[in-house]
Amino acid sequence: MIPIEAVLALGIxxxxxxxIGVLARKNLIVILMALxxxxxxxxxVLVGFALxxxxxxxxxxxxxxxxxxxxxxxVGFALMLSYFxxxxxxxxxxxxxxxx
Amino acid sequence: xxxxSYIPFAIFAFFGALAVGSxxxxxxxxxxxxxxxxxxxxxxxxxxxxxxxxxxxxGAIQIVIYAGGVVVLYVFVIIIVNLGDLKAETRKWFxxxxxxxxxxxxxxxxxxxxxxxxxxxxxxxxxxxxxPQLSVQLLSTYLIPFEVASLLLLAAMVGxxxxxxxxxxxxxx
Numbered sequence: 001m002i003p004i005e006a007v008l009a010l011g012i013x014x015x016x017x018x019x020i021g022v023l024a025r026k027n028l029i030v031i032l033m034a035l036x037x038x039x040x041x042x043x044x045v046l047v048g049f050a051l052x053x054x055x056x057x058x059x060x061x062x063x064x065x066x067x068x069x070x071x072x073x074x075v076g077f078a079l080m081l082s083y084f085x086x087x088x089x090x091x092x093x094x095x096x097x098x099x100x
Numbered sequence: 101x102x103x104x105s106y107i108p109f110a111i112f113a114f115f116g117a118l119a120v121g122s123x124x125x126x127x128x129x130x131x132x133x134x135x136x137x138x139x140x141x142x143x144x145x146x147x148x149x150x151x152x153x154x155x156x157x158x159g160a161i162q163i164v165i166y167a168g169g170v171v172v173l174y175v176f177v178i179i180i181v182n183l184g185d186l187k188a189e190t191r192k193w194f195x196x197x198x199x200x201x202x203x204x205x206x207x208x209x210x211x212x213x214x215x216x217x218x219x220x221x222x223x224x225x226x227x228x229x230x231x232p233q234l235s236v237q238l239l240s241t242y243l244i245p246f247e248v249a250s251l252l253l254l255a256a257m258v259g260x261x262x263x264x265x266x267x268x269x270x271x272x273x
């Protein structure tokens with residue numbers, strides 16, 4: 001039997017690593033990857049709750065999170081490619097203007 | 101309690117440690133191509149965690165969509181963007197202090213909230229977490245969110261194509 005505390009700890013640690021990646025890195029691509037890590041940490045917690053209370057609702061929510069993650073990755077990459085064509089940069093230090 | 105009953109937890113701990121270690125390596129790497137390989141490793145390890153938590157379908161979706169779709173998309177984008185020379189990412193100590201302490205404090209707060217308050221007791225009924233149960237719930241109780249999600253994916257696809265295409269101007273030919 002897997003204790004729910006272990007599942008929660010794994011989810012929180014994955015979320016924290018993703019948050020550190022989003023905040024501390026300057027490369028746009030790595031920031032998008034760290035966002036996937038945030039969503040995966042949430043998914044681990046949802047699936048663990050589904051197991052603990054014997055109810056598939058948590059798994060359904062995890063599936064919806066995966067759908068949102070895919071949509072986010074597609075739109076994020078499109079925006080990044082579009083910006084890269086304009087500016088030839090991917091570093092957050094050089095992305096400092098609002099007008100395209 | 102026999103030794104055999106610890107085997108599921110041992111497998112869970114193995115995959116969890118793999119996921120955490122490769123996630124740390126992922127945000128540590130300077131080269132984004134190395135990062136994306138560690139992301140693939142993390143995603144597969146989390147799929148293993150899902151299998152040990154009796155979420156077979158979510159684990160399969162994790163492998164098919166994340167490892168097979170999203171990670172390949174990342175690889176393609178890195179190839180297209182063609183990073184060239186890698187710049188060192190340095191910060192002064194003051195922003196670095198904030199960027200590491202904010203997630204750290206958030207984790208401490210979350211851990212305190214989760215572990216200091218007792219969770220509701222687990223259900224005593226035998227768990228039925230199979231794919232039939234999941235699919236019935238997905239297509240009856242959550243039918244409208246399911247359809248809305250399909251609309252969202254369509255909108256995201258059209259929007260991504262519109263945003264990422266090359267702008268064709270009339271005076272170019």
